[in-house]
Amino acid sequence: MERAALPAWDGDVAAARALQETLAREVRIEDDYPNPPRRIAGFDVGFEDEGATTRAAAVLLDADSLQPLRQEVARIPTRMPYIPGLLSFRELPALLAALDALGEAPDLVFVDGHGIAHPRGLGIAAHFGVVTGLPSIGVAKIVLVGRHDEPGPQRGDRAPLLYRGRTIAQVLRSKPRCRPLIVSPGHRVSMDSALALTLRCLRGYRLPEPTRLADRLTSRRDRR
Helix, strand or coil, X not given: CHHHHXXXXXXXXXXXXXXXXXXXCCCCCCCCCCCCCCEEEEEEEEXXXXXXXXXXXXXXXXXXXXXXXXXEEEEEECCCCCCCCCHHHHHHHHXXXXXXXXXXXXXXXXXXXXXXCCCCCCCHHHHHHHHHCCCEEEEECCCCCCECCCCCCCXXXXXXXXXXXXXXXEEECCCCCCCCEEEEEEECCCHHHHXXXXXXXXXXXXXXXXXXXXXXXXXXXXXX
16 A cells, blocks of 8 residues: 555656545545544654755654653655645655654554645545554644634634535634644544544644644754
């Protein structure tokens, strides 16, 4: 599956988009994860050396306490340029390397990025879920596609993100006076559970703990 879902980059944008549409049909948007989960993980990606190196962070947490148990950073040569809508092909190899470095498969993963809230239904969280088989949730900071009303100002207020007549995410106010997050299922998680699990992982910050801790590693704020 990994080889078929992540072929060597040859510059063929049309072929990559067609592959996204094929892989999107493998995405399952219903609950099929250990409930309650025992271990969860957060993933995020950044770049070094003016984009020549892709840096992916993985943080493993206890699902009940949200205390971090292990963290890993993987660095690999960047495989392709940034192309809108094809970000998962650029970031996924480093994410898979970070997952391997953890040495333990989590019950559920949060990925900084979109799940199905993508023009072809295959954001990085969905692509990651299909390739690994792991239940996944996408938590993104900006809208990629679709329209929504502004959610209320309080923590937990939300509004559906609509695209082509269907709800593809929930726009969630995770913290008062902060820009909302876009929460969408990636794979083996329903829309309702993606939202509920994200709310459960909030600890007073804008981002849920799994991706907040991973973001600290990729942005190197942990060094400060």
